[in-house]
Amino acid sequence: xxxxxxxxxxxxxxxxxxxxxxxxxxxxxxxxxxxxxxxxxxxxxxxxxxxxxxxxxxxxxxxxxxxxxxxxxxxxxxxxxxxxxxxxxxxxxxxxxxxxxxxxxxxxxxxxxxxxxxxxxxxxxxxxxxxxxxxxxxxxxxxxxxxxxxxxxxxxxxxxxxxxxxxxxxxxxxxxxxxxxxxxxxxxxxxxxxxxxxxxxxxxxxxxxxxxxxxxxxxxxxxxxxxxxxxxxxxxxxxxxxxxxxxxxxxxxxxxxxxxxxxxxxxxxxxxxxxxxxxxxxxxxxxxxxxxxxxxxxxxxxxxxxxxxxxxx
Amino acid sequence: xxxxxxxxxxxxxxxxxxxxxxxxxxxxxxxxxxxxxxxxxxxxxxxxxxxxxxxxxxxxxxxxxxxxxxxxxxxxxxxxxxxxxxxxxxxxxxxxxxxxxxxxxxxxxxxxxxxxxxxxxxxxxxxxxxxxxxxxxxxxxxxxxxxxxxxxxxxxxxxxxxxxxxxxxxxxxxxxxxxxxxxxxxxxxxxxxxxxxxxxxxxxxxxxxxxxxxxxxxxxxxxxxxxxxxxxxxxxxxxxxxxxxxxxxxxxxxxxxxxxxxxxxxxxxxxxxxxxxxxxxxxxxxxxxxxxxxxxxxxxxxxxxxxxxxxxxxxxxxxxxxxxxxxxxxxxxxxxxxxxxxxxxxxxxxxxxxxxxxxxxxxxxxxxxxxxxxxxxxxxxxxxxxxxxxxxxxxxxxxxxxxxxxxxxxxxxxxxxxxxxxxxxxxxxxxxxxxxxxxxxxxxxxxxxxxxxxxxxxxxxxxxxxxxxxxxxxxxxxxxxxxxxxxxxxxxxx
Numbered sequence: 001x002x003x004x005x006x007x008x009x010x011x012x013x014x015x016x017x018x019x020x021x022x023x024x025x026x027x028x029x030x031x032x033x034x035x036x037x038x039x040x041x042x043x044x045x046x047x048x049x050x051x052x053x054x055x056x057x058x059x060x061x062x063x064x065x066x067x068x069x070x071x072x073x074x075x076x077x078x079x080x081x082x083x084x085x086x087x088x089x090x091x092x093x094x095x096x097x098x099x100x101x102x103x104x105x106x107x108x109x110x111x112x113x114x115x116x117x118x119x120x121x122x123x124x125x126x127x128x129x130x131x132x133x134x135x136x137x138x139x140x141x142x143x144x145x146x147x148x149x150x151x152x153x154x155x156x157x158x159x160x161x162x163x164x165x166x167x168x169x170x171x172x173x174x175x176x177x178x179x180x181x182x183x184x185x186x187x188x189x190x191x192x193x194x195x196x197x198x199x200x201x202x203x204x205x206x207x208x209x210x211x212x213x214x215x216x217x218x219x220x221x222x223x224x225x226x227x228x229x230x231x232x233x234x235x236x237x238x239x240x241x242x243x244x245x246x247x248x249x250x251x252x253x254x255x256x257x258x259x260x261x262x263x264x265x266x267x268x269x270x271x272x273x274x275x276x277x278x279x280x281x282x283x284x285x286x287x288x289x290x291x292x293x294x295x296x297x298x299x300x301x302x303x304x305x306x307x308x309x310x311x312x313x
Numbered sequence: 314x315x316x317x318x319x320x321x322x323x324x325x326x327x328x329x330x331x332x333x334x335x336x337x338x339x340x341x342x343x344x345x346x347x348x349x350x351x352x353x354x355x356x357x358x359x360x361x362x363x364x365x366x367x368x369x370x371x372x373x374x375x376x377x378x379x380x381x382x383x384x385x386x387x388x389x390x391x392x393x394x395x396x397x398x399x400x401x402x403x404x405x406x407x408x409x410x411x412x413x414x415x416x417x418x419x420x421x422x423x424x425x426x427x428x429x430x431x432x433x434x435x436x437x438x439x440x441x442x443x444x445x446x447x448x449x450x451x452x453x454x455x456x457x458x459x460x461x462x463x464x465x466x467x468x469x470x471x472x473x474x475x476x477x478x479x480x481x482x483x484x485x486x487x488x489x490x491x492x493x494x495x496x497x498x499x500x501x502x503x504x505x506x507x508x509x510x511x512x513x514x515x516x517x518x519x520x521x522x523x524x525x526x527x528x529x530x531x532x533x534x535x536x537x538x539x540x541x542x543x544x545x546x547x548x549x550x551x552x553x554x555x556x557x558x559x560x561x562x563x564x565x566x567x568x569x570x571x572x573x574x575x576x577x578x579x580x581x582x583x584x585x586x587x588x589x590x591x592x593x594x595x596x597x598x599x600x601x602x603x604x605x606x607x608x609x610x611x612x613x614x615x616x617x618x619x620x621x622x623x624x625x626x627x628x629x630x631x632x633x634x635x636x637x638x639x640x641x642x643x644x645x646x647x648x649x650x651x652x653x654x655x656x657x658x659x660x661x662x663x664x665x666x667x668x669x670x671x672x673x674x675x676x677x678x679x680x681x682x683x684x685x686x687x688x689x690x691x692x693x694x695x696x697x698x699x700x701x702x703x704x705x706x707x708x709x710x711x712x713x714x715x716x717x718x719x720x721x722x723x724x725x726x727x728x729x730x731x732x733x734x735x736x737x738x739x740x741x742x743x744x745x746x747x748x749x750x751x752x753x754x755x756x757x758x759x760x761x762x763x764x765x766x767x768x769x770x771x772x773x774x775x776x777x778x779x780x781x782x783x784x785x786x787x788x789x790x791x792x793x794x795x796x797x798x799x800x801x802x803x804x805x806x807x
Contacts, residue, residue, distance in 0.1 A: 013783070065584075156501070309486070
């Protein structure tokens with residue numbers, strides 16, 4: 001080591017062992033030392049405990065407790081060592097300007113603008129063609145990346161699988177008889193063959209027990225009453241706000257509530273939104289009863305179901 | 314031995330000078346500088362536990378019959394994603410601990426980023442020359458929130474599935490291209506063709522983490538290059554940095570802190586249940602659970618959606634779902650653009666183009682502090698609005714009243730906060746002793762009925778005078794002072 005230049009030793013700071021900056025931060029280092037030792041021993045035992053815990057069972061609380069004690073003990077010990085037992089300082093370091101000298105900056109700008117400028121300006125056609133080619137590549141490279149991801153929307157958002165005479169079935173595929181629901185009862189139904197399908201989900205509610213031949217349930221708005229049958233009414237279960245299933249039916253108030261953002265729809269008034277962020281009524285499915293007493297749709301939904309989107313007229 | 318290895322490396326790479334400078338690098342000491350470290354170490358925990366989870370998780374929407382050890386689900390048709398998440402929770406040793414640690418680490422990661430960002434903001438640490446690092450940091454926050462949402466969605470349970478449904482509808486609300494984006498990303502009309510889980514998976518475990526790792530390297534690289542900011546104090550100027558050296562003091566403290574952060578995450582993971590997906594059940598698009606809330610960092614978006622009036626606009630043959638687009642796309646877009654632009658905006662407003670290495674006390678910049686407090690209040694109130702239903706139940710008031718109250722206070726409170734904060738800052742400026750402890754004063758009553766006050770000595774430590782900082786001594790004279798003759802200087806690695 002002594003063969004190195006002596007001025008290095010001179011240039012770099014040398015401190016005496018009793019320099020106040022090198023003294024530990026703690027007033028009583030031996031006490032902190034004892035705490036750190038204890039902490040690390042506890043940490044060590046914690047890790048051993050984790051190993052044993054893992055071996056004999058994988059009870060999650062014991063695992064966390066042993067691992068937590070291990071990590072915390074070790075960490076606390078090391079941190080105490082660093083904070084209280086190492087040289088207290090404070091030490092200082094000079095900052096240097098981030099920017100280069102003016103001459104260096106000029107040289108950099110010149111390298112870009114003058115050297116580059118001459119070459120590019122003289123060959124404008126080449127430069128333009130390269131920009132054109134690279135730009136085109138950028139655009140066409142995005143084609144497979146984006147276009148192959150999925151199908152175009154097309155008419156998919158406008159239609160559901162509900163058609164004229166679709167048989168209402170439960171999730172298990174069981175057709176719904178007029179006698180199936182009591183007044184106040186609800187059931188999620190699908191068109192037969194599409195059980196569990198998201199856009200087709202429809203909520204069937206029995207509002208009243210109306211005998212055949214009697215006047216239909218007086219559903220507001222006018223003209224919709226013959227969309228009900230025997231006191232049954234059916235609405236799309238997809239919230240017109242963000243598409244959550246409108247799954248909460250409050251029988252006393254005859255309201256459907258969306259649990260996501262608390263839109264409330266009035267079931268006896270064509271499911272108009274009475275409260276909350278939903279902008280439109282839930283689309284209504286016109287119902288009828290077939291000869292066997294099963295519920296069927298008179299037609300599909302007369303408008304797109306679910307939340308709003310740009311193409312919706 | 315160590316000396317020999319260092320020489321071996323230096324022979325080949327020539328790192329002695331730079332390496333030594335790095336070991337001498339000064340880190341200023343202040344508790345608030347640890348906030349970013351929490352984010353860093355919880356990210357390390359995220360990576361480690363995340364790797365563990367990928368060994369068992371199956372990113373597939375394929376329906377399977379559950380056969381695992383969780384009895385209530387036996388025989389149910391669930392997706393492979395859901396079944397494998399339940400499986401790694403109950404049938405893999407330490408699996409539940411790792412999964413919950415991953416979730417807690419994500420919440421802590423984003424929480425500590427938010428608090429760290431507030432520290433940087435209110436002390437003006439983002440000013441020249443550190444604007445770029447601010448931008449890098451905000452990018453990591455944005456990516457972190459996005460990745461948190463994606464990871465939350467992967468188990469395909471009822472609650473997270475509802476979140477995906479909402480995300481789909483938010484995409485649909487974007488004018489002109491909305492339905493195309495939704496259809497391309499999900500592979501069709503909701504719920505798509507099952508491709509969304511593997512797509513979310515690869516984005517969650519590879520693409521975004523890789524970008525975050527790159528940004529993190531840039532964040533720390535810029536920190537090293539530009540050196541840390543410091544609060545004003547004895548011997549501290551714009552042209553130096555005072556504190557502890559990288560080696561050994563800072564290294565010991567930060568290593569200890571890393572272990573303690575990890576310990577906290579694992580203790581939470583073991584004792585505070587998080588996201589018990591087996592209670593929620595598998596996702597079905599026609600099922601829903603009551604009182605669903607997203608993870609905390611998504612709460613502000615959910616709250617904004619809840620309190621927005623139902624302003625759907627129909628015109629020119631198109632539907633403009635503003636009741637979704639404004640709160641869920643435009644609002645976060647504006648907030649994050651404001652975050653990104655703030656350092657440049659402030660420099661423009663104050664015409665301050667100088668270098669700043671000394672930090673501000675928030676009170677000394679009342680306008681910035683008031684603006685920050687105001688935005689914070691806005692975001693916090695919108696966040697609180699995501700629990701309107703819970704609040705209505707808890708206080709037994711109609712939901713309508715809660716909603717209308719929130720609509721008013723998200724506008725009024727931030728404005729009020731601005732002026733109140735501004736005034737508090739101004740008042741504090743005029744009161745020099747604020748934040749310092751007063752000397753204790755003893756009041757005595759004499760037998761004659763006279764009151765006397767006696768000032769006592771300051772609290773121990775209050776009068777602590779810091780000594781003048783010195784450059785890190787590379788060499789220490791190991792000879793005890795009483796024997797030192799001046800020739801005993803020895804070089805030691807320390």
